[in-house]
Amino acid sequence: xxxxxxxxxxxxxxxxxxxxxxxxxxxxxxxxxxxxxxxxxxxxxxxxxxxxxxxxxxxxxxxxxxxxxxxxxxxxxxxxxxxxxxxxxxxxxxxxxxxxxxxxxxxxxxxxxxxxxxxxxxxxxxxxxxxxxxxxxxxxxxxxxxxxxxxxxxxxxxxxxxxxxxxxxxxxxxxxxxxxxxxxxxxxx
Ligand code: HEC
Numbered sequence: 001x002x003x004x005x006x007x008x009x010x011x012x013x014x015x016x017x018x019x020x021x022x023x024x025x026x027x028x029x030x031x032x033x034x035x036x037x038x039x040x041x042x043x044x045x046x047x048x049x050x051x052x053x054x055x056x057x058x059x060x061x062x063x064x065x066x067x068x069x070x071x072x073x074x075x076x077x078x079x080x081x082x083x084x085x086x087x088x089x090x091x092x093x094x095x096x097x098x099x100x101x102x103x104x105x106x107x108x109x110x111x112x113x114x115x116x117x118x119x120x121x122x123x124x125x126x127x128x129x130x131x132x133x134x135x136x137x138x139x140x141x142x143x144x145x146x147x148x149x150x151x152x153x154x155x156x157x158x159x160x161x162x163x164x165x166x167x168x169x170x171x172x173x174x175x176x177x178x179x180x181x182x183x184x185x186x187x188x189x
Contacts, residue, residue, distance in 0.1 A: 017122075024132045024187070025120040032078060032185055033136065035070060039063045044143050052146045053158045056165075059147065064090065067183075075188070080138065082181030086148075086162075086171035096123060097184050100135050108179050114139035117179070122189065134185040140174045148174045 042062060046055040063080070071078040083101050085091035093101055104117050117137035125131045140148060147158065151172040154162070162169060174180055 021120060021122060024122070025134070028120065028132070028134045028185055028187065029118075029136075031074060031076075032067075032070060032134075032183065035066050036136075036138075036183065039066060040141065040143075047143055047146065052155060053161055056147070056158075056161060060087075060165075077184075077186040079184055080181055081135075081184045082171060084170035084173075085181070086166050086169045088168060088170075091181065093184075096133060097135065097182070101179075101182060104135070104137050104179055104182060108137070108177075114177060114179055125188075130189045132185075132187040132189055134187070135182040137182050138180045140176050140178045140180050142176050144180060145174065145176060148172055148180060 039058065039062065043055055043058045046058050067078040067080070070076075080091055081093040081097045081101065082091050083093070083098070083105070100119050103119070107117050108114050114137055118135060120132065120134045122130055123133050147154070147162065148171050151159065154172070171180070
């Protein structure tokens with residue numbers, strides 16, 4: 001039987017855990033989320049001024065480079081993952097990410113605002129230590145559809161460029177409001 005003291009200690013540890021989780025979440029959001037509007041802004045601007053094909057490097061090189069820079073500065077891992085990756089080498093989810101992406105899609109289908117979908121958890125790492133893992137949904141905006149919309153609707157020269165670079169591309173068929181994937185962060189604790 002649990003004594004009142006044990007119950008009090010368990011409650012205290014739950015409260016401490018929740019406080020740790022809250023502060024990890026707040027801190028992670030603050031560090032990584034500002035990258036997202038920067039990438040989206042750069043994308044919109046490049047599409048408008050130079051055309052869609054010229055904006056391929058924004059999703060291909062600029063976005064990963066901005067995340068890599070942030071990750072190196074913090075000592076975290078930051079990447080993009082998707083259930084239907086264009087670049088499978090970089091963006092194939094691991095088991096935890098895959099499960100979260102499936103939950104994200106269900107939350108979206110249940111009517112949740114795609115911009116607000118996120119998760120943060122403390123999980124056991126492969127080496128037995130603890131890590132904080134965070135994922136934030138990346139919703140499809142109208143500008144994204146030019147490269148991630150129905151394959152047949154893509155501009156011919158763009159489609160050609162994408163098919164040449166990504167023969168196994170799965171990242172088409174999306175409509176605005178769908179989830180393209182997620183930003184995924186792993187922080188050692
Ligand atoms: C100009 C074409 C273009 C536009 C517009 C575009 N993307 Fe991409 N996207 C790409 C390319 C090319 C890749 C593959 C990047 C790589 O090689 O890592 C990609 C990859 C991604 C990935 C990484 C996962 C994967 O499938 O490899 C995500 C997430 C993503 N795009 C989201 C978006 C979102 C959200 C938007 C709109 C804000 C968007 N993209 C607009 C071309 C585009």
